[in-house]
Amino acid sequence: MKSLVFAANWKMNQAPADAEAFMRTFTSQYSRQQQKRVLFFPPAVSLHVVVAAVRQRGDLETGVQNIHWEDKGAFTGEISATLARAAGARHVLVGHSERRHVFGESDEATGKKVAAAARAGLTPMICVGETLEEREAGETLAVVLRQLRAAVAGLEAAAVATLMVAYEPVWAIGTGMTATPQDAAEVHAALRKELIAITGERGRAVPILYGGSVNRSNVDALVSVEDVDGVLVGGASLDAEGWLAIVRS
Ligand code: PEP
Numbered sequence: 001m002k003s004l005v006f007a008a009n010w011k012m013n014q015a016p017a018d019a020e021a022f023m024r025t026f027t028s029q030y031s032r033q034q035q036k037r038v039l040f041f042p043p044a045v046s047l048h049v050v051v052a053a054v055r056q057r058g059d060l061e062t063g064v065q066n067i068h069w070e071d072k073g074a075f076t077g078e079i080s081a082t083l084a085r086a087a088g089a090r091h092v093l094v095g096h097s098e099r100r101h102v103f104g105e106s107d108e109a110t111g112k113k114v115a116a117a118a119r120a121g122l123t124p125m126i127c128v129g130e131t132l133e134e135r136e137a138g139e140t141l142a143v144v145l146r147q148l149r150a151a152v153a154g155l156e157a158a159a160v161a162t163l164m165v166a167y168e169p170v171w172a173i174g175t176g177m178t179a180t181p182q183d184a185a186e187v188h189a190a191l192r193k194e195l196i197a198i199t200g201e202r203g204r205a206v207p208i209l210y211g212g213s214v215n216r217s218n219v220d221a222l223v224s225v226e227d228v229d230g231v232l233v234g235g236a237s238l239d240a241e242g243w244l245a246i247v248r249s
Contacts, residue, residue, distance in 0.1 A: 004223055005164065005207045005230030006247045007039040007125065008237030009065065009093060010046075019046035023053035025240035030247065032059040037230075038247055039125075041065050041093055044079055051088030063091025063122065066099060069112035071119070081113075081120035092117045093232075095127045095151055097170045107150035114163070115154035125164040125232070126151045127211070128191070132171035140169075141190045148194055161202035164209065165191055166232040172212025174234060181225045184210050188227035216245045223249070 014022060019042050030038070040062045042050045047064060054060035068078035084092060094117065095110040110126070117124040128147040130140045144167060152160045167187050169179050179187075188208050195203030210222050211232030222228055237243045
């Protein structure tokens, strides 16, 4: 049985009281399952609630949705990797499509954030994915490989072996459209090949998650694909019962 990672990206939802109610329901109904890790990416203002809820549970982990690449300084409104780590985060999403396409985050900025995360002891989950236009132009593999290479450009191979990757086609995020298992298989295989080229055999153990309109009806088919080591879920992770159903799949 392969190990799976289930990651919930709550985006700009779940105030502290909502996060508390969610985690109460979730932790009371979810018992540890062999070979499964469950990660939560709450908004920064609710991080402390999730940190407290997962403290006694080795199978549940938490992280932040974004960091700045500097460790500290005059960057009003930003959170550094060191601050996030000190507040209890262990992971960070980097290069999420909403960061790239809504906030104009470049490949270079993504690389700086990955390096900052590694310095601070946060595990980056590097998100890569093509737009519909890029897919239709046959550029999918070139785009995701370019994004992956840029994201890890500042890291030693040993550090690359410790991070996670999420393939999230931009056209599938929050749209109800999902990549077919065949589409996912092709991209995940290319990402795996690249990770092995960078890190050697250790690249086989780097989790590569799929994200983009995952729900309880399509999760089984997606996680059965070779090289799909879990899912990164937005909308369908917002309700505790729905998330429990996905994580138990
Ligand atoms: C995401 O935000 O990473 C995501 C995959 O969102 P959704 O599941 O809503 O498509």
